[in-house]
Amino acid sequence: MRTSKDRIRHTLGFEIVGLIIFVPLASLLFNFDFHSIGIMAVVGSIIATIWNYIYNLLFDHGMLKLRGKVDKTVPLRVLHAFLFQSSILILFLPMIALYLSISLWEAFMMDIAVVTFYLGYTFAYNWVYDKIFPIPAVAFSSPLVTK
Numbered sequence: 001m002r003t004s005k006d007r008i009r010h011t012l013g014f015e016i017v018g019l020i021i022f023v024p025l026a027s028l029l030f031n032f033d034f035h036s037i038g039i040m041a042v043v044g045s046i047i048a049t050i051w052n053y054i055y056n057l058l059f060d061h062g063m064l065k066l067r068g069k070v071d072k073t074v075p076l077r078v079l080h081a082f083l084f085q086s087s088i089l090i091l092f093l094p095m096i097a098l099y100l101s102i103s104l105w106e107a108f109m110m111d112i113a114v115v116t117f118y119l120g121y122t123f124a125y126n127w128v129y130d131k132i133f134p135i136p137a138v139a140f141s142s143p144l145v146t147k
Contacts, residue, residue, distance in 0.1 A: 001060055001070060002135060009133070011052045014125050015045045022117065030110055032100065040099050044092055051091070055084055070135060072126075081122040085115045 002010070019041055027037045059080055060070045072080060089111050097107035 001064065006133060007053055007056060010056070010129055011049055013129070014052060014122075015049045017125065018118070018121060019045055021121070022114075025117070026114070029113065036100065040096065043099075044088075044095065047091060048088055051087065052084070055087065059083075072130075077123055077126060080126070081119050084122060085119050088118070089115050 023034065023038050023041050026032075026041065027034045030037065063070050063072070063076070092114075093104065093107055093111055096102070096111055097104050100107070100110075102110070
């Protein structure tokens with residue numbers, strides 16, 4: 001398992017790098033001013049940061065309980081990214097529609113594009129993060145697993 005300090009580093013890095021990439025691209029793609037997209041993205045990022053920490057902790061505990069280890073195969077990384085982004089879609093849809101004064105359908109279409117971007121970004125970021133900051137081998141064993 002990762003330490004709380006490591007989880008915080010992971011989460012903050014994820015959000016900061018994501019904002020640096022996302023805000024300029026979204027402003028151009030959706031034809032909204034940089035400020036509006038930036039405000040929406042920062043508020044969304046704060047919510048996502050809190051949820052990201054909780055989600056990853058729950059996901060790892062679930063993996064440890066179900067599999068006896070927390071290392072992720074490629075299919076598990078895809079599932080991890082898909083579930084996280086699906087939950088973010090549900091949280092952000094009303095916020096996007098209200099703040100940008102657009103319909104729920106327009107917000108949904110915009111959010112699908114955002115989720116598509118973040119699905120790939122989540123997969124890539126977590127893969128790179130695990131390579132740069134690997135989980136110590138000791139953390140892969142669980143007292144819950146018997147041989």
